[in-house]
Amino acid sequence: MKEKIKKVLLLGSGALKIGEAGEFDYSGSQALKALKEEGIETVLINPNIATVQTSEGVADQIYFLPVTPYFVEKVIQKEKPQGIMLAFGGQTALNCGVALYQEGILAKYNVKVLGTPVQAIMDTEDRELFVQKLNEIDVKTIKSEAVENAEEARRAAKELGYPVIVRAAYALGGLGSGFCNNEEQLDVLVEKAFSFSPQVLVEKSLxxxxxxxxxxxxxxxxxxxxxxxxxxxxxxxxxxxxxxxxxxxxxxxxxxxxxxxxxxxxxxxxxxxxxxxxxxxxxxxxxxxxxxxxxxxxxxxxxxxxxxxxxxxxxxxxxxxxxxxxxxxxxxxxxxxxxxxxxxALDYVVCKIPRWDLGKFHGVDKELGSSMKSVGEVMAIGRTFEEAIQKGLRMIGQGMHGFVENKELVIPDIDKALLEPTDKRIFVISKAFRAGYTIDQVYELTKIDKWFLQKLMNIMQTSEELHRWGDNYKQIADLPDELLRQAKVRGFSDFQIARAIGYEGDMEDGLLAVRNHRKQAGIFPVVKQIDTLAAEYPAQTNYLYLTYSGVANDVHYVGDHKSIVVLGSGAYRIGSSVEFDWCGVQALNTIRKEGWRSVMINYNPETVSTDYDMCDRLYFDELTFERVMDILELENPHGVIVSTGGQIPNNLALRLHAQQIHILGTSAKSIDNAEDREKFSAMLDRIGVDQPRWRELTSMEDIHEFVDEVGFPVLVRPSYVLSGAAMNVCSNREELERFLQLAA
Missing domain, CATH: 3.30.470.20 (ATP-grasp fold, B domain)
Incomplete structure (x- = not known):
């Protein structure tokens, strides 16, 4: 120990919000672990009940209180910590820490800020101080001016020259920021930015x-x-x-x-x-x-x-x-x-892709800019960029199976869509390539580096080769090994390959047919370790991913049925976030306590469940049927837990059961009975429990007949969804028809 500190107060980030989510549960949990290892008593302030860090045993004392100077002072008075950590609770903790320092509360109770000093925090957060600080060492910053009213903002924008970007100081996730090409746009944005912060920055756009x-x-x-x-x-x-x-x-x-x-x-x-x-x-x-x-x-x-x-x-x-x-x-x-x-040192490439849930809001602007709208993210690992990006696009779970665009995506004006990016921008590039755009043309419209565009073009070319083969042959058994291997190295899933070659029939059967043919051809993914050393030194790590660009597994499989696999929850989305991380972590802890080997499959970089020391083996990889089966065939576990990861694992339950996978806890059949509306309703009728009148509707005629019987308002909803996704209450025929068109 370098400091004689016996008790430390750590500030959490409070409620999850866009721009400040599960990553602070992960960083705070790690910090508490580090303090505990030193024998230091820890006090945590965080009112978020869904987090791992507020679980019993992580911190010594937990206060479910707002992270504000008033409440933090009360806790300091009572607990008398010698040190405080501000860097692990996002902008909320940082702003609170600066306020405690400026109001003299930390000095009053003799609490030492551990880590970065508050003055350094203020030097990075206050734009004027930041620019001054970097000027001292001749480091260039974007030309900007901090202003305190709209008139000053207009003057600053004129001097800098349009286009400019407006930002609110002391804000996170780009809150209150945006680009302005003229004074009219500036007035609107400045008014919005001042509602978040007393200081607004006007800076030259690059x-x-x-x-x-x-x-x-x-x-x-x-x-x-x-x-x-x-x-x-x-x-x-x-x-x-x-x-x-x-x-x-x-x-x-x-x-x-x-x-x-x-x-x-x-x-x-x-x-x-x-x-x-x-x-x-x-x-x-x-x-x-x-x-x-x-x-x-x-x-x-x-x-x-x-x-x-x-x-x-x-x-x-x-x-x-x-x-x-x-x-x-x-x-x-x-x-x-x-x-x-x-x-x-890294011997692989990592690709992070944001996850949006803009479809759940009415009238939201889907154009992306300097203000953050994403609610979560995924991280994909591969040996090629093509493999990593295709994995990532499947992981975001928005109906896409890789880079090769979805036929349902309708883009009337490709040029405009490339110039004004939305949450579908990567699929617009796919559409553009399909329409004959060259790499140079896409670069001119997007300014995305040509290296990335060339790699995306490689994926498109492989897709076209598969299509061409499929036009001449239909038997999956005749698919050449070389083409199949190339497709797998470039990140194509078995499902994508079946679709690309024009498999006729049920796509589930197509996926299994490609999978069986691939295995017969000896084309298997290999398991690689992340060891921070690019394998330059021998290392035994349990942090794993699967790739088709390799020849041997880095880990040895014993196949002793002593492991239990937990399926994680994937990307955070509205209605499925940190609570499932908590569930997964509790499951892993219990598995270990009971003497089994714990295995986690998940791909969300913000979570505690994807921490290297939470389980005996961590597969940072896809939660698709194909990849889960790849891992289960290698692990040969005692069983799989699907109930702690929310909707994604639940949706896999029946398919895993069909492959004779042992599902622990609630059976796949019982999960299906609860999730499938018709089966659930039949069960309620059997046991005599009342339910609202409902009908599964297959045509507009059916719908109108049902509405005539029961009257408005009606609730329209799919089976197998979480948090009311794609649900709507319709009060009249016009609303009903509009919603059904959107849902289709």
């Missing part, structure tokens, strides 16, 4: 430049490492939380990479960060010119992504550094052999 991010760690002895660098698939102009993000960067030259790395280290040394932070850049690849967009002096959603992408436990290390340790004191807790002073 739309079209690359956006690159570095996660940096520094200890109090001024030792620094960059843990992960990431680049956005989308150019500047789309909030990083709205963008597909690739780690490590794929399109920077060695010179560019090291230039930005050196700058990141220089910046955080000058600001005085202790622990972890991220530096975001706008970068012009044509000239190597750059601007620093911002520095987050706290753990962020990007930190959670970087931690899961590299296997380097950022939050855990940041908490230890806050206690006064040096990087050289700490072991890398994944490898347990090397020091935490090693910069991770």
């Amino acid at each position: 739309r079209g430049w690359k956006e690159v991010e570095y996660e940096v760690v520094r200890d109090r002895f001024d030792n620094c490492i960059t843990v992960c660098n990431m680049e956005n698939f989308d150019p500047l102009g789309i909030h990083t939380g709205e963008s597909i993000v690739i780690a490590p960067s794929q399109t920077l030259t060695n010179k560019e990479y090291h230039k930005l790395r050196e700058l990141a280290i220089r910046i955080i040394r000058h600001i005085g960060i202790v622990g972890e932070c991220n530096v975001q850049y706008a970068f012009d690849p044509a000239s190597e010119d750059y601007r620093v967009i911002e520095v987050n002096a706290r753990l962020s959603r990007s930190s959670a992504l970087a931690s899961k992408a590299t296997g380097y436990p950022l939050a855990f290390v940041a908490a230890k550094l806050g206690l006064g340790y040096g990087l050289f004191d700490l072991k890398n807790s994944v490898t347990k052999t090397t020091s935490a002073f090693f910069e991770p």
Whole structure:
């Protein structure tokens, strides 16, 4: 121990919200684990009951109170902690910590801020102070001006020259921000931004430049490492939380990479960060010119992504550094052999894709910009970019089976859709390629790097080869091994392959036919470890993913039926979020306690359940039928738990049961009886329980006949959904017909 501290107060992030979600449960849980390891008593303030960190045994004392200066002072008075940690609860905790410092509450009770000093936090959060600070070391920032009223904003925009971006200071997730091409747009946005913050920033727009991010760690002895660098698939102009993000960067030259790395280290040394932070850049690849967009002096959603992408436990290390340790004191807790002073090396590519739920809102603007609208994200791991992005597009679970666009997606004006990105932008690119657009044409409209577009074109070409083969042959057994292997390396699922070759008949049968043929041809995925060292040193890690670009498994399978597999919940969405992470973690803890090996399959980088030390084996991979079966065939477990992961595992129950998989707990048949409206209703009738009148409707004639019988209002809903997705109450015929058209 470097500091004589016996009790520490940690501030959580409170309720989940867009831009501040499960990643702070993950980072706070890791910090509490690090403190507990040091024998320090921990006090947590977090009113969110669905989180893992508020479970019994994670912190010594838990206060379900608002994270506000008033309540935090009351807890400090009662608990008398010697230290406080502000960096693990997102913007909520950071803003609260700054207020406690400025109001003299921390000094009054002699509470020491552990980790990054409050002055350094203020230097990164207040735009004017930030620019001044970076000017001191000749680091370029985007030209901007902090203003306090609309008149000042108009003057600043004129001086900077349109287009400009407006941002609210001390806000998260790009709240209250946007682009303005003229004064009229500026007036509207400035009014909105001032409703969130007393200070508004007007800055020059660099739309079209690359956006690159570095996660940096520094200890109090001024030792620094960059843990992960990431680049956005989308150019500047789309909030990083709205963008597909690739780690490590794929399109920077060695010179560019090291230039930005050196700058990141220089910046955080000058600001005085202790622990972890991220530096975001706008970068012009044509000239190597750059601007620093911002520095987050706290753990962020990007930190959670970087931690899961590299296997380097950022939050855990940041908490230890806050206690006064040096990087050289700490072991890398994944490898347990090397020091935490090693910069991770990656022999794979990671792709993060945001998940939106914009369909659940009426009249919402689906265009993406500088304000965050995504409610969750997925992380896909592969040995090729094509494999990773196709995996990721299946993981977001919005009816798409990979990059090759869905026939149902109707885009009247492709040029306009490429210029004005929405949540469907990647499928618009697919549509454009199908329509004959070249890589250069798509680049001119989107400014997405041509390297990424070329890789997407590779996927399209493989799809076309499969289509051509399917036009001449119909027998899956005749599908050439070479073409099948190429499709798998480029991320195609068995379902996608069946569809691409024009399989006639039930697609479930097509999937199984491709799967059986593939296995007969000896084309299997292999299991690889994430070890932070690119296999340069021997390491025994339980952090795994499957790929078709490999020849041998990194792990040994004993097949002793002593493991139990838990299926996770996938991406956060409205109606399915951190509560299922809690359920999964409790299941893993119980499995271990009962003496079984615990195995988790999940792909959400924001969760505690995807932490490397929560289970005996973690598969950071898809929750599709195909991938779950691949893993179960390797693991040969005692059984599978589907009930703790929400709707995704529930939907797999019957299909797994059909393959003779042992489902623990409620049987697949009982799950189906509860989820299928008709079976559920028949059961209620059998046991004499009243229910609203309903009918399964197959035609408009049926619908009108039923409505004539029961009258308005009526509720229209599908089976097998969570949180009322695609449900609507209709009060008249016009509403009913409009909703049914939308639902179709």
